[in-house]
Amino acid sequence: xxxxxxxxxxxxxxxxxxxxxxxxxxxxxxxxxxxxxxxxxxxxxxxxxxxxxxxxxxxxxxxxxxxxxxxxxxxxxxxxxxxxxxxxxxxxxxxxxxxxxxxxxxxxxxxxxxxxxxxxxxxxxxxxxxxxxxxxxxxxxxxxxxxxxxxxxxxxxxxxxxxxxxxxxxxxxxxxxxxxxxxxxxxxxxxxxxxxxxxxxxxxxxxxxxxxxxxxxxxxxxxxxxxxxxxxxxxxxxxxxxxxxxxxxxxxxxxxxxxxxxxxxx
Amino acid sequence: xxxxxxxxxxxxxxxxxxxxxxxxxxxxxxxxxxxxxxxxxxxxxxxxxxxxxxxxxxxxxxxxxxxxxxxxxxxxxxxxxxxxxxxxxxxxxxxxxxxxxxxxxxxxxxxxxxxxxxxxxxxxxxxxxxxxxxxxxxxxxxxxxxxxxxxxxxxxxxxxxxxxxxxxxxxxxxxxxxxxxxxxxxxxxxxxxxxxxxxxxxxxxxxxxxxxxxxxxxxxxxxxxxxxxxxxxxxxxxxxxxxxxxxxxxxxxxxxxxx
Numbered sequence: 001x002x003x004x005x006x007x008x009x010x011x012x013x014x015x016x017x018x019x020x021x022x023x024x025x026x027x028x029x030x031x032x033x034x035x036x037x038x039x040x041x042x043x044x045x046x047x048x049x050x051x052x053x054x055x056x057x058x059x060x061x062x063x064x065x066x067x068x069x070x071x072x073x074x075x076x077x078x079x080x081x082x083x084x085x086x087x088x089x090x091x092x093x094x095x096x097x098x099x100x101x102x103x104x105x106x107x108x109x110x111x112x113x114x115x116x117x118x119x120x121x122x123x124x125x126x127x128x129x130x131x132x133x134x135x136x137x138x139x140x141x142x143x144x145x146x147x148x149x150x151x152x153x154x155x156x157x158x159x160x161x162x163x164x165x166x167x168x169x170x171x172x173x174x175x176x177x178x179x180x181x182x183x184x185x186x187x188x189x190x191x192x193x194x195x196x197x198x199x200x201x202x203x204x205x206x207x208x209x210x211x212x213x214x215x216x217x218x219x220x221x222x223x224x225x226x227x228x229x230x231x232x233x234x235x236x237x238x239x240x241x242x243x244x245x246x247x248x249x250x251x252x253x254x255x256x257x258x259x260x261x262x263x264x265x266x
Numbered sequence: 267x268x269x270x271x272x273x274x275x276x277x278x279x280x281x282x283x284x285x286x287x288x289x290x291x292x293x294x295x296x297x298x299x300x301x302x303x304x305x306x307x308x309x310x311x312x313x314x315x316x317x318x319x320x321x322x323x324x325x326x327x328x329x330x331x332x333x334x335x336x337x338x339x340x341x342x343x344x345x346x347x348x349x350x351x352x353x354x355x356x357x358x359x360x361x362x363x364x365x366x367x368x369x370x371x372x373x374x375x376x377x378x379x380x381x382x383x384x385x386x387x388x389x390x391x392x393x394x395x396x397x398x399x400x401x402x403x404x405x406x407x408x409x410x411x412x413x414x415x416x417x418x419x420x421x422x423x424x425x426x427x428x429x430x431x432x433x434x435x436x437x438x439x440x441x442x443x444x445x446x447x448x449x450x451x452x453x454x455x456x457x458x459x460x461x462x463x464x465x466x467x468x469x470x471x472x473x474x475x476x477x478x479x480x481x482x483x484x485x486x487x488x489x490x491x492x493x494x495x496x497x498x499x500x501x502x503x504x505x506x507x508x509x510x511x512x513x514x515x516x517x518x519x520x521x522x523x524x525x
Contacts, residue, residue: 021467022465022466022467023465025464025465025466025467026464026465028464029463029464029465029501032500032501033501140402141402143405177399177401177402178401178402179402180402181281200399200462201399201402202490202491202493202494203281203283203402203489203490203491204283204284204285204487204488204489204490204491205282205283205284205285208284225462225465225466226462226463226466227463227464227465227501228462228463228464228469228494228497228498228501229494229497231493231497231500231501232491232493232494232496232497233491233493235493235496235497236491236493239297
């Protein structure tokens with residue numbers, strides 16, 4: 001059993017004319033890697049009619065509809081997050097409820113609002129009400145604003161997590177750019193923050209440092225947009241972890257924080 | 267047979283990196299089923315006189331025959347042609363100079379002279395586009411990345427010049443390859459360490475558009491896990507012959523067939 005907690009599939013209304021090939025490639029590579037379930041989020045139209053990290057309400061609905069349809073079409077392979085833009089509070093909360101009733105199993109917050117902003121509190125309350133974890137896009141060690149997103153770093157997410165101890169937060173792509181050491185300095189004290197190991201980075205020593213900071217029970221395997229580096233980290237984890245600990249990272253930790261019944265082996 | 271053309275020995279100045287000793291790198295090679303590696307003395311890249319690390323590198327490679335020395339040459343130092351001659355005498359598969367780390371103009375007269383002399387000596391010049399993701403570099407590590415224009419200029423500097431370029435991504439490779447004549451492009455080899463696999467399929471695309479003969483297996487270890495390069499290959503649908511070319515035969519062609 002292997003759960004990829006950070007996957008993306010592209011919808012037709014996106015800037016990618018190769019969206020079908022891209023999606024097929026993910027499923028094909030997943031078969032080869034042995035991924036049982038891809039947990040995906042659709043960030044609106046990924047920039048086609050509103051910015052990827054600031055999706056309009058209409059695009060949020062379009063993206064979540066696509067995720068729901070994917071989950072239905074590939075019931076044995078795909079699960080989904082409801083992606084929301086917290087600047088539209090009522091809409092965001094309604095989308096979480098709609099997504100949950102349609103079978104989505106988590107909430108995705110991209111970078112529409114800083115993670116420690118009070119506007120996110122209502123989103124967290126709604127996620128808690130539905131028993132959903134929140135996957136938060138993170139820039140590791142943000143030292144300035146980056147164009148196209150209101151990115152947050154680990155410290156900012158941990159401030160939010162401290163306000164919502166009953167919600168599980170997935171700190172996205174610790175290997176996805178920025179200084180992961182900055183993130184690892186803040187996560188040890190926050191038991192409801194889980195590290196998603198996805199990202200293109202394969203730095204030596206990074207996985208050992210993640211283990212030291214969060215322990216095996218707070219690591220989640222994922223790939224994001226580079227499945228080769230995800231597979232590499234998985235292979236290395238198999239080398240450094242006991243079989244029981246490897247299973248925690250590969251799927252058992254995920255099974256614990258997503259709603260019961262989300263995965264076949266629950 | 268699997269040859270890693272992009273490996274290092276020794277510490278990195280900007281971060282604590284485990285597994286940098288020769289024995290550790292050999293253990294990582296065993297883990298990833300890598301038979302041989304072309305190795306660079308990593309700390310020396312940051313020294314004023316990078317070739318000062320070569321003596322240790324030669325001794326180490328003599329002790330561990332699976333490792334082959336990629337000698338550092340600094341063409342801004344007066345004795346650089348002696349350093350090149352020694353590298354050839356020591357059977358180095360390639361020599362390297364990372365001009366941005368030496369504060370040299372990447373395609374300036376010193377680099378052109380080095381590329382030309384290395385070509386005349388039958389050795390490829392190896393250059394890295396980067397060593398780390400720009401987004402995570404140490405705040406004081408402000409060395410520019412190698413520009414694609416420099417690679418185009420260097421390959422045009424002489425018909426015997428051969429280049430092995432590591433840590434390049436798809437856009438960089440395409441810009442240089444299709445910005446070169448077929449003869450020029452045939453004298454450049456690209457390591458796969460920084461090229462994305464699925465679902466973006468950058469490596470599969472490049473193998474289709476440029477051809478497998480231009481690519482060599484490289485990892486960037488010990489800064490990076492060597493498993494990543496192996497995983498890229500395992501996710502490709504290529505023939506055993508094409509895979510063997512990437513894993514070892516193209517590296518032999520890059521070094522000019524000399525052993």
